[in-house]
Amino acid sequence: MLTKRIIPCLDIKDGRTVKGTNFINLRDAGDPVALAAIYAEQGADELVFLDITATVDERKTLIELVRNVAHTINIPFTVGGGISSVADVSALLNAGADKISINSSAVRNPDLINELALEFGSQCIVVAIDTRFLHDEHIVHTHGGRKPTELRTIAWAKELEERGAGEILLTSMDTDGTKAGFALELTAQISGAANIPVIASGGAGSMDHFVDVFTTGKADAGLAASIFHFKEIDIPALKSYLKSKGIDMRI
Amino acid sequence: MKNMKTVIIKYNAGNVQSVMYALERLGASYLLTDDEAEIRSADKVIFPGVGEASTAMAYLRERGLDKLIPSLKQPVLGTCVGMQLMCRYSEENDTTCMGIFDIDVRRFPNTPGFKVPHTGWNNIHTLSSPLTAGLSDNAYVYFVHSYAADVCPETTAVCDYVRPFSAMLHRDNFYAAQFHAEISGNVGQQVLENFLKL
8 A cells, every 4th residue: 555654844944954933933953964864764754855045055055965865865855945947956856856846936937837847757846835724715825924825725736736746745824833733624625636645734743633634634645844853753653653543654 | 786887877767866876875886878888788787767758768769778778688677767668668658668578558547546646655565576585575665656567477566556566577687666766765775785686
């Protein structure tokens, strides 16, 4: 059976791992390569690195980091943050990233998704959606969830699939940082609307939240950051727990 | 494995960086090339691939690699799209492939509950390849693909998604894996190591 995936997310600034609450008040949680190696060893199924600053200088640092990570770990990883062109993607894939994730640039220029899928194949194109419930509707946001767009989240998810995205990384800005659980209903709606894998993100605080997101939320993968970085949830224990609940896991 | 010459065939089918890093982790030296003499003189040949079948096949034909690869005598390992191109035919843009393995590659049909591409870790079973020596039945490996070869007499590992399909194939000196051994954790590492030790 295809298993559900557990994905620690490492937010990167100046080559270091950080994670704040609702993307504000960043805290330093360590060396990303060392952390990545630990997660791979612990049985993380994949890793996501999000470069949350991405100025030109930091870009070079990121490429170097990607190279070091690819050298060190033997599981797949995705890199996102500040990617807006074929050249950006090419540089990251050539450094050893297995997939890339785009967000704001896909909203600004949806044709970029088609272009990237054609150039590199859908399998390595993840499109991230930051969504917030606003005036009775789920609306796509950009700029770390601060800026609402015109796009309705579910329609956007379908469009991403049609344009050739290989996966959706769905972050609910309503639940992110709350540790009160994933946005289950929305995740299930997106997972039902698009026939590509959905990685749910935002709100994980307990092992049962992961059970919920894989059952009620119908997610293909669950992503979290600080709860893993600060060892509030241990990945091997989480995976055994999920398996004991009848969820297919790679143990 | 230091003194052995491993060649990775260079062509237009995507990113091979993680294959190179995986070989480095195993302490193997390698050469990325499309030069016929270099490929022929290698001890081991790896034929990787991500991307689209017809474009990749067109490129191989232009350089005569479609004739070279089936004529190789040393162990050859095709992975992912590389494996598909070693089959007879791929439904992906109606592509005639190299025909090393006597089987066709078909798209996963739209089936409720099965997303395409088949993405993530899945177990392989009915293992009979020298490359899976030391692995336990139902070991997990990482897949990302929308097309797959059916199960056939050359199948040496089976995976189930929508239908049972060939996770690995083997005939004579030709080996192939649909999954990405290079990023399949310690299991994938074992498969690569087994190949290098053939």
